[in-house]
Amino acid sequence: MPKPLPNKIPMREQTPQERVKNFKEVPFGYTEEEAVIEAKRCLACKKPSCVAGCPVEIDIPGFVSRIAEKDFKGAIKVLKQKNVLPAICGRVCPQEDQCEKVCVLCKKMEPVAIGRLERFAADWEAKSGIVDMPEKKPATGKRVAVVGAGPAGLVFAGDLVQMGHEVTLFEALHKAGGVLVYGIPEFRLPKAIVQREVEYIERLGVKLMTSFVVGNTQTVDELLQEYDAVFLGTGAGLPWFMNLPGENYSGIYSANEYLVRSNLMKAYLFPQYDTPIVRGKRVATIGGGNVAMDSARTALRLGAEKSMIIYRRSKTEMPARIEEVHHAEEEGIQFEFLTLPVKYYGDENGWVKEMECLRMELGEPDASGRRRPINIPGSEFRIPADTVVVAIGQSPNPLIPQTTPDLQVGKHGNIIADEKTGKSTKKGVFAGGDIVTGAATVILAMGAGRIAAKSCDEYLKTGIW
Amino acid sequence: MFKILLKKELAPSIKLFEFDAPLIARKAKPGQFVVLRINEEGERIPLTIADAKKDSGRLVIVFQEVGKSTKLLGTLNVGDAIIDLIGPLGKPSEIEKYGTVVCIGGGVGTPEIYPVARALKQAGNKVISIIGARSKNLLIMEPEMKSVSDELYITTDDGTYVKKGFVTDELKRLISEGVKIDCIFAVGPVIMMKAVTDVTRPYNIKTIVSLNPIMLDATGMCGVCRVEVGGETKFACVDGPEFDGHKVNFDLLVKRLRTYIKDEKESLDLFEKHSAECG
Ligand SMILES: Cc1cc2nc3c(=O)[nH]c(=O)nc-3n(C[C@H](O)[C@H](O)[C@H](O)COP(=O)(O)OP(=O)(O)OC[C@H]3O[C@@H](n4cnc5c(N)ncnc54)[C@H](O)[C@@H]3O)c2cc1C
């Protein structure tokens, strides 16, 4: 066997100068030829370490070798055995921390570009227009309500409907997809792809009810009168603020607001779409995760002259995907590391004008294993900004726990559910995804949906909790 | 899709719609609101539930045409439908037996206070209502308010109907006449609500106001609706919209309401230009 090429086949993409002026997807994806060459880098290990790195244990050598053999249909089939949303995961999984991190090639060279190949196979299927519908088990007569149409809810609903149960999916917003539609921007995950996956789940027979806020329109207990089981996949949608003086000045956004306006409401197309967004000239985004990168890059595309990331630790501690940080740097985002905002100054109309910051230094590692930032006294300085996006994290939305008294929640407001079954503390109610774990990843939410689906199916068959 | 079953013009640029929305109507309580979206390009706008008919599944809203979305809404007719109607949202009013309650409605605040006044009456309170408008032709829902109030007082800014003055003038009169007031609910323009709280503060009369900040999702996930109450930041869509008026930072509310004033004008101008060309 010839020695594999040392580097991943690069994925062609829009140049930074070009892409900051539009919201189109940045990378173009592999051509068939590129995919085949990349797939051939895989050693098809007998004991593939990569599989253990994937939270849903995709048969990675299985699908990659089919791509190498140009059996693209076969590849997608292997993928879909474990992952119903490969077009999405191929794009947004933090592969460098998961499957690709443990690929054997890493010892000597770059790992196999598993994510890019996954994306390739899924896009190939979509382009071919032939999507195989799986076989459905005979109807059981059982009815299940799924709350929240993010990755966890979509996967749970898709699995259960195939098991022969009648499934209704309730979503508070007017579009299904969760963070995939309201949070992650078009230039990273085109909404047409999410729409395609949602339509697929509907074609499987899932009934979708959007604009239905469980807790308000109906409570979980009311749903339980009509349905045999309920799954809660309501995500971590409650934005955190820092409680700083002046934080309520106009022009200061939570990342959720900024991204919902831009993505879900299409404010970047204002006034063709009715929802406005502040098109700031100097935009400061606070945080170091994917949410912060998405916000800062959105700001550029909305016309910012200067888009800054303000992060209290250093580059190595940033939780964002490496690819996103790289893209952000290429696009000219300015990083202010070891910087902590402490106060805002506004003008006479209540608009933010400046933020006061402190410089930080890194101390001992904290509970998360990252070095703890410590502020340097007397290091105050000001950063002028007309728009600020606070992207420091979010926690579970309290609406469902508040309206479901016998549902136990943890100290961060997360719903307590068994990791192996998805069972909550309330009979007939399952939960999974960010609502249980706190803000995590798409693939982990999907994995949780799948685990809960299996145990829900058991419960529906046996009635044993 | 949510169909319009009834349309009424209550006053120039104030319209009432009844929607076919049984799920929401069944759950709606006084003080709650809905969010609606007219079409695919539309924004999400919050409107108070003016009435909910549980048997027929009808949901009533009353709105004033102020910008693009409300003006566009006003062009729809019976039989037309909007794509989204979400609710009921927000915390319901705290309906209790307080004793004597004063319900104050200014402008389109009157239809918003109406279900609250009715519920307070049903709960056994003595309900004194004060409603006001700029002018006679803008005064709405007088008969409805009368039917749920023990006493009803009316003011118009220009004196074209009943009494010239502001709702706060009538409130001051009641207080000075020694009427014992246990609680006040006030809904209307921000300056009116602020003025009411200024009147009642020295007397320490519990005063509940319904805040109307800019909203987006209205389920607690974005924080655009943040208001300051007693020095703390609250999300009006889930923690409110009703708050203790004496603790509300009204100046902040006014400033935040102006965030998109330029865009709102651009959007409206475009809409009016388009309507003129096509109309
Ligand atoms: C901006 C951003 C970028 C991200 N980037 C990445 C990335 O690159 N890679 C990655 O792996 N992860 C990323 N994540 C994290 C990832 O998106 C989440 O971990 C994942 O979406 C969680 O899925 P979920 O199904 O648990 O919840 P969500 O996707 O949050 O979906 C929950 C859904 O439930 C609905 N809901 C909530 N309450 C109710 C209710 N009461 N009634 C009805 N419906 C309700 C919500 O409207 C929402 O649609 C990102 C997150 C954000 C915000």
Ligand SMILES: Cc1cc2nc3c(=O)[nH]c(=O)nc-3n(C[C@H](O)[C@H](O)[C@H](O)COP(=O)(O)OP(=O)(O)OC[C@H]3O[C@@H](n4cnc5c(N)ncnc54)[C@H](O)[C@@H]3O)c2cc1C
């Ligand atoms: C909880 C809640 C309940 C409400 N109930 C009602 C109701 O029952 N009837 C009704 O007519 N209106 C109500 N409003 C106000 C209504 O939502 C706004 O008038 C509407 O969103 C304006 O949309 P627009 O596109 O027509 O105008 P815009 O173009 O958005 O605004 C035009 C003008 O109205 C002002 N404005 C914008 N938003 C608001 C707001 N939220 N409150 C007050 N002024 C605003 C702007 O500053 C601007 O001057 C409510 C608001 C909230 C938050």
Ligand code: SF4
């Ligand atoms: S789903 Fe994610 S972790 Fe699993 S193989 Fe695909 S890219 Fe890797």
Ligand code: SF4
């Ligand atoms: S570990 Fe790497 S080389 Fe081995 S099978 Fe997995 S992807 Fe291929």
Ligand code: FES
């Ligand atoms: S409107 Fe978004 S949190 Fe209240």
